[in-house]
Amino acid sequence: MIMPMRILVVGASGLVGQHIVEVLREREHSATAVARTARAGVDHAVDAVTATEADWRDLVAGHDGVVFAAGADDRDIPRKPVYPLFHQGNVRPVVRLLTAARTAGATRAVVLGSYYTHFNRLHPDWDLAVTHPYIRSRVEQARAGREAAGPNLPVAVLELPFVFGRAANRLPNWSGPLDKWVRSRSPLLAPTGGSATTTARRVAETAVQALEDASGADIPVVEENMTWATMISRIATATGHPRPVRKLPTGVVRTALKITGLAHSLQGKQSGLVPSKLADLMLQNLFLDIETPRSIETTIHETFPPSP
Structure with missing residues (x-):
């Protein structure tokens, strides 16, 4: 029998965070919701970027564990140099939170990361953490977070691919432009390659299971592997x-991304995923091993509902 836990969820108003809170409560655990902005369902409004270790210690007190479901997204394109901003959004808050959680006696933690860290481990020859500042921040997030947590606070890192789903008015942050495109009259084009996919609900279930197990593992989360053409078509x-969906020639993809990188440079900006090297990733099948494949068709329809 699993004893009820009290869990602090940081990023609780986000797409996945809302599902984690919901699953915790469904399983008769207690969830304290923390988000940057005060709104219905949020217990504490805290900016994870500026919160100090002392701030977190006060909030974590009395909790069995913590979840970090916030952070800087790879689609942000700020002014360069970009790594300090990704470190500030992804690494520093996790270190402060987990240090506070360790001090407060928490016994379990989950950090939502990226499946790029999985491929960084699997293919060290790809030099992903060296090439891409965003991936470097995710690798450092896991390493530094576990170091801060120490041996008595196991930290599970969920390595997430494309996440479909909906939570109230929250949708995946990548879905807007894609939704507009597929509803337009523009031709649909896709390069070779593809990605693992999952749903916000499955991520939440995996996170809560990791908390119940007090797991300290790296956990890739996947339900379906899809080529880009299949994903866009569905x-x-x-x-x-x-x-x-027509095939987009590889040469066109590489040229377009190089031009994008040049444009960023001229504007004094830098992407977390370096455009000139991004084609090397996009044109791969970034698939994950699946023990029990499960269709996400229902969640695709939930994320991209039919036009009225």
């Missing part, structure tokens, strides 16, 4: 605008 069909 999204277009879900919206009620099905049409063929």
Whole structure:
């Protein structure tokens, strides 16, 4: 029998954070919701970037564990140099939170990360953490977070691919432009390659299971592997605008990304995923091993509902 836990969830108003709070309560655990902005369902409004270790210690007191479901996204394109900003958003808050959690006597933690760290381990020859500042921040997040937590506070890192789903008015932050595109009359084009995918609900279930198990593992989360063409086709069909997806030539992808990188440079900006090297990732099948594949078709329709 699993004893009820009291868990502090940072980033609780986000897509995955809301699902984690929901699953915790479904399993008769207690969830304290922390988010940057005060709103219904948020117990404490705290900016994770500026919160000190002392701030976290006061909040963590009396909790069995913590979840970090916040952080800086790889789609942000700030002014360079970019790594300090990703370190500030992804590494520093986790170190402070887990240091406070260790001091307060917490016994379990979950950090939501990226499946790029999985591929960084699997293919060290790809030099992902060296090449891409965002991936470097995620690798450092896991390493520094576990170091801060120490041996008595196991930290599970969930390595997330494309996450589909909906939570109230929250949708995946990458879904907006894609939704607009597939509903337009523009032709649908896709390069070779593809990605693992999952749902916010599955991420939440995995996170809560890791908390119950007091797991300290790296956990890639996946339900379906899809080529880019398949993903775009299924999204277009879900919206009620099905049409063929044509192949986008590899040379065009590489050239377009190089031009994008040049434009960023001229604007004094820098991407967390270096455009000139991003094609090397995009054109791969970034698939994860699946013990029990599960269709995410229902969640695709939830994320991209049909036009009225």
